[in-house]
Amino acid sequence: MTRWLGPVGPGQWPVRALVATMPLLALLCTLGAGQAPAPWLAGLVLLLGVGWACFPESAVGATVLVVVVAWxxxxxxxxxxxxxxxxxxxxxxxxxxxxxxxxxxxxxxxxRALTRLWVRRGLLVWLATPVTYALAVGVGGSVPPAPVWLVGLAAVAAAATAASVLLGRPD
Incomplete structure (x- = not known):
């Protein structure tokens, strides 16, 4: 696991600040939709985000993402x-x-080259978001309730995990 003590390399603080704060921002986006999360939930998400920033390869990241998506x-x-x-x-x-x-x-x-690579990959993944949203809005009144979306998200995550394990390159 990452050691959180000692000298800090260039670029680490901004990267880890994004890890710590972006889940809370995603949670607070529900304010725009007219639904405020409870203060304890916001505190929990911030705490998990900071934990993820300290240990970015740990399961804390998956936990905070699941909490936000569940909310x-x-x-x-x-x-x-x-x-x-x-x-x-x-x-x-x-x-x-x-x-x-x-x-x-x-x-x-x-x-920097690694950062450019991952930002490009992230943007390519995000491009599917507006398309998926438009398709969901396009089906209109036949949109299933929120739990169905969560089950669908879990199925996609499981399929992606299985594909990465099965298709991963051996070291």
Whole structure:
């Protein structure tokens, strides 16, 4: 695990600050949709975000992402809202930043070429978000309730994990 003591490499503070704060920003995007999270939930998400920033390769990251996505599913019972788009961008930003932070210890500088590569990859992934949102809005009144979206998200995550394990390159 990353050691959180010692010298800090160039670029580490901004990258880890994104990891710590972007999940909270995604959670607070529900304010734009008219639903405020409880203060304890915001505090929990911030605490988990800071933990993820300290240990970017740990399961804390998956935990905070699940908490935020669950809040979106539970808190917005009326269905999909346009504020889901910036929330998705915030979560993706946190994930990309954590990936960059996990490449080495805190003292290691963040490589610019690696940063460009992961930002490009993240933007390509995010391009699917507005398309998916438009498709969901396009189906109109036949949009299933929020728990169905959460099950769908879990299925996609499981499929992606299985594909990465099965198709991963051996070292």
């Amino acid at each position: 979106w599913g539970i808190g917005l019972r009326e269905g999909l809202h346009p504020w889901a788009l910036p929330a998705a961008l915030a979560l993706l930003t946190a994930h990309v930043a954590a990936t960059l932070a996990a490449y080495g210890p805190l003292a290691m500088p963040v490589d």
